[in-house]
Amino acid sequence: MEDQIILYIDSNYVSPYAMWAFVALKEKRLAFALKTVDLAAKQHREAGYERLTLTGKVPALVHGDFALAESSAIIEYLEDVFPAPAHPPLYPAGAQQRARARQIQAWLRSDLTALREERPTTVIFREPSPKPLSEAGRAAANKLVHVAASLLGEDAVNLFDDWCIADTELALTLNRLVANGDPVPESLRHYVQTQWARPSVQSWQRREA
């Protein structure tokens, strides 16, 4: 019998990191159970969850008797343990393209703090924010748009020849602006809309594992 897979996510379905791990599982065509963690009720601080994840963070993956937190570690683990061609790849084939995808992933997690604070993912999944961006928020938005436009040619719907997980991550980050009605060039809006229509992303929005 195959080891069971469980993904722990936030109960409000607004964690971008949880969404990226969920999309990775879906794109790999893996069956998994979803368990929700109520962050407001501090369920992630309960001893059992902290013991399981080491860090008490959401998302966390359980595969058999192995548990892992951190979305990037989860994504890399799935790619290692469920490789192509049996399971669709999460990364491009070439070493340089894989490296570029990982650069984008690491950058999205470590930079653009003002944008992440002023345009939380609730602007995508719940309702827009009426507040204009601060100077720091605008600077972060401009940097994101500049990097995305440099990577994506006019009318590109993927970063590379085929979809990869960095596309979902970049699209979600751009969607912090698009969904809120902040100015974004039309070609990037089209990229976001195309990425958002992927069945794996739609499944997250419909909350179905």
Ligand SMILES: N[C@@H](CCC(=O)N[C@@H](CS)C(=O)NCC(=O)O)C(=O)O
């Ligand atoms: N670097 C982590 C970030 C995970 C993270 O910050 N998750 C938030 C929810 S969006 C969380 O667990 N917050 C509870 C806490 O930090 O105590 C990842 O990529 O998985």
